[in-house]
Amino acid sequence: MKTSTNIIYLTLLALSLVVTSCRDEETEFIQEPAEETLAANSPVASLMQRTATNDGSFDNILDGASCFNIEFPVTVYVNGEEIDVNSEDDLDDVEDIIDEFEDDNDEIVIQYPIVIILADFTEITVNSETELENLADDCGEDNSPDDDIECIDFQYPITASLFNTNNELIESITITNDEQMYDFIDELDEDTIVTINFPITVVLSDGTSQSIASLTELQAVIQNAEDDCDEDDDNDFDDDDCDSCTDDVLTDLLTGCSDWIVDKLERNDVDLEDTYIGYVFNFAADGS
Structure with a gap:
């Protein structure tokens, strides 16, 4: 009887050690989130997504639309001269031809099909000038209010940590561009706790960089920068010639x-x- 009792005690002790060992092992994977968390649909999440929204105004000389841009490369004919536009810098060649004479009728003909990239980075194939004009009309008139914030940019990479409701680290994500940031914010859900690994750096419209240490500070900086520059959402490609x-x-x-x-x-x-x-x-x- 005594031997049987000893066996029971030893068995219970062994089980206790196993449970304790498992718990100790689990705690090695638990990391407490930072004090501030990035919540879905929160004001700072909205501001971050608007900052990462695709700005389509840089190629308005080609498409006349600020809510999308044409994916490069694209071939255009400017007053009959063929130009292969492989980057934003090549748009200067287009402008130079148009500016060559002031009393001529300038014409830009795009070789279709082309692909355009919308504000949310969705891509659409466009097969004709009529299709492009209809899409451009949907953008509204010059300088119409839009969601994108162009006066501040994120400096990548930015790392985010994802936790479950038990504060257990699920994964770390490295965000390397605006499209990834936009999608990351778009896919936030209330069942996941998200923190940004601060500090991060933002670039203001005057070219200066600013280090950000928290979500509260990031929200304030984006709000202050939101209307701090000319977003140039118009079709006057000559307005960069120092008229003011x-x-x-x-x-x-x-x-x-x-x-x-x-x-x-x-x-x-x-x-x-x-x-x-x-x-x-x-x-x-x-x-x-």
């Missing part, structure tokens, strides 16, 4: 360089640049 420069800015420009020459001068549809061949111009701050 002040007299002081122009004076500094003219006096800061020497030996100006006349490269192009037209008055009343008459080209006059040949008149100034061999001349150089220098400007003083007093206007002389």
Whole structure:
């Protein structure tokens, strides 16, 4: 009887050790989330998604639409001249041809089919100019209110940690671009606890970088930057030519360089640049 009792005690002790060992092993995988969590449909989540939304205004010279952009490469014919647009930089070549003469009728013809990328990064194949124009009309007029925030950008990569309701780490996700950030926010659900691994860095519209240490700080910074720049959501591709420069800015420009020459001068549809061949111009701050 005593032997049987000892066996029972030993069995219970062994089971106790196994349970304790399992619990100790489980705790090695439990990580407490940070104090702030990124909740689905929260104000900061909305601001983050709007910051990551695809900005389609940079190629308005081609499609006349700010709510989507054309996927490169694309072939266009500008006043009859073929241009292969492989990157945003190639749009300068398109603008140069259009700006070459002020009194001509400019024409841009796109070679179809093309693919456009919407604000939510959905891709659509477009087969004709009529289809493109209809989609552009849906964007609204120039500078219409939209959801995307263009005056601040995330600096990637950004890492997020996902926990279950027991505060157990499910996985860590590395986000490397706006599309991934947009989808990440879009797929948040209330059953998953999400934290951002701070600090992260954002880039403001003036090119400066700012380190962010928390979701509360991130929300405040995005809200402050939301309307802090011209989003350029219009079809006036010449509005980057310093039309709003002040007299002081122009004076500094003219006096800061020497030996100006006349490269192009037209008055009343008459080209006059040949008149100034061999001349150089220098400007003083007093206007002389």
